[in-house]
Amino acid sequence: MNCQKARVLMSAAVDCELSLKEEQGFLLHLSECKECKDEFEEAKKTKMIIKEKIVQFKAPQTLINSIMELTSLSTVEHEDTILFE
Amino acid sequence: MDKPDPTRHVKTRTKKESLSREERQKQLEFQTEAVVHLNSLYNYALHLTMNPSDAEDLVQETYLKAYRFFNSFERGTNCKAWLFKILKNNYINRFRKNSKEPGKVDYDLIKDFYHSIKDVQNDTSEAESDYFHSLLHEEVYQALQSLPEEFKEVIQLCDIDGFTYEEIANMVESPIGTVRSRLYRGRKLLREQLEGYAKKYGINTDNHQ
């Protein structure tokens, strides 16, 4: 495998989306190519940063309530709702 | 709604009750399958619109549609992916087709969000402490937002929402190979952006103690 091929597989390697065969070829290349190895480490780090630093906001309570209402609109006859607040 | 039919009164009643039991079952299933993804969906909408009230509208519309078409959801597949796709379609219909501009990007509000949570979050970097860890939430967010749409989208779906390449390919309607290369290029671009921030603060990105 050459560098160009390794870079095609880079993201999938980060996300564990390679086939077994691809992974073997990829790892073999990394063991002989420092440049690709470094880039692989950087790519993994970038993914980690995104996961760590991008904060998930909590949906506003008004939105939660309206979704709950929305999905119980059609059950006109039921008073005993299963909503919890 | 129902035609009054006095002769069938009793029968209609029983039918109505069993129907609503069915409806209730659907409702329960919808809540455990779909409503549990409300936060993810809201965040996805927020990333797309960059505007909280547009995001709320989008999420509402999405759930309304999803509930109506819940029968067509293929049981056993990823419901979150299904909802994301509906939301994305709504977003396109609403803001792109009608060439109606989304509401003004509310950077200040987003910054406020980040500031309000920053205090609550304890940033215990259990991993090695390097320049990445000195980055602030809003800097990473801004870097992500600055990427071209096609890169931003796959990074969001992959790294934030944890979808598989197959699911992403389906959502963005492109082959898996395209997803791979967009992720590769997107992460590379993002890294360059982040290194820019790090340099701004005089943090050495090549060699850290």
Ligand SMILES: [Zn+2]
């Ligand atoms: Zn190489």
